[in-house]
Amino acid sequence: MGILVLKPAAAETLPILGDLTVRQAEVLDAALRLLVSMGDKLTMTAVARSARCSKETLYKWFGDRDGLLTATVQWQAAKVGMPRIDRAGLTRDSLRAGIEAFGESLLRVLASETSVALNRIAITHAGTDRYGLGAIVLENGRREMGRRLKPVLEAGRSAGYLNFKDSEAAFRTFFGLVVRDVQVRRLLGDDFAPSEAEIVSEAKLATAQFMTLFGT
Amino acid sequence: MGILVLKPAAAETLPILGDLTVRQAEVLDAALRLLVSMGDKLTMTAVARSARCSKETLYKWFGDRDGLLTATVQWQAAKVGMPRIDRAGLTRDSLRAGIEAFGESLLRVLASETSVALNRIAITHAGTDRYGLGAIVLENGRREMGRRLKPVLEAGRSAGYLNFKDSEAAFRTFFGLVVRDVQVRRLLGDDFAPSEAEIVSEAKLATAQFMTLFGT
DNA sequence: GCCGAACCGTACGTTACGGTACGGCAAGTC
């Protein structure tokens, strides 16, 4: 539906969102910047001006405002990279280091201005839009993180370093220990933001706590 | 500002928000119901119709749309009750039970439809409104919870049952252990919601984990 | 160098909603 069935006649395409031209990607990047700075007050005219394209083109490509928003969110969500942890040659230390690095990355992303803006827009539209921005953010954010870390946790369990019943529950506990109230406070506009040093030390602490709870 | 300096000439007032008429409270209740069902798409006309009052009255009482929204959020936020834990005759068991009850209540509130709607609207408006809905929700929600639980944690430490440096950090960890990804997922429209039994058992687990990390 | 398609820039129609103005009514006061 909508954006996913785009069939651009042009040449160069990007292997994402079901074929986007580079021009379309540029437009989405512009939209993303505006989304971060203007939030939901983003207007079609502003996007057109910022991306130096016509509104007619926007409507032709993305259908309507929701379509553009959806494409933009998907575009960014797909770009976010969570580290893939190496499972070969697992030791207690490498496991711990891997989990810690993952926690750092998680916290860094969730505290970022872009993530906050994206989640804001998704939350705003949650419940009352047909494209399901919330579902997209959930799928590419929280769910994807789970998919990345759980195999590692299970490998750690197989190696006898970790002890838990349900890897989903273990992941959710790790998520809670790392993120705590940071995301909600940022979403609500609390103007605190963890420094890079704090991100590192908080991820370290959370990992230590996680190992205390689930380590053998 | 705005709503807080209301000087209604009428007789019966409520000891909140700087004196509200019961009629005004009725209007706010109606607005709250509409806020839950319509979210940010709530319209002044709809509120007026639902509360069976005129738009003119709405504007006279609350100034403008943001004023009404702010008053509604404050109205509800002030109604939410977190348990005040008894600090007298503290034992290991009573401490644990108190923390656990607090966790239950916290989770129950944050997972509720009303809380989700309120936080959605506050997040939507965060950063770009002059009344600071986000700040209000933060102050009456997350902050107030901290103010309630921290004295208890400190009492537990004084009694030698708990061990931590910073009570704020300890509270944030407890928050993370209890809430985990529940609030964000609900905000994003994930249609899972913990049952009452799950709320109880999750709070119990989180408390146990918290005691493992900070208990003596 | 010509053709057609895609695209730009912009002006315009439409709609929805915030906010205001005004007539009427019911209740309390003198």
Next chain:
DNA sequence: GACTTGCCGTACCGTAACGTACGGTTCGGC
């Protein structure tokens, strides 16, 4: 019983943003 007060109901205005239409322009293909 006239006056005041507070509120309802509704019609109305202004603005802002969505979505469309159209003439002019670029650009790839031959």
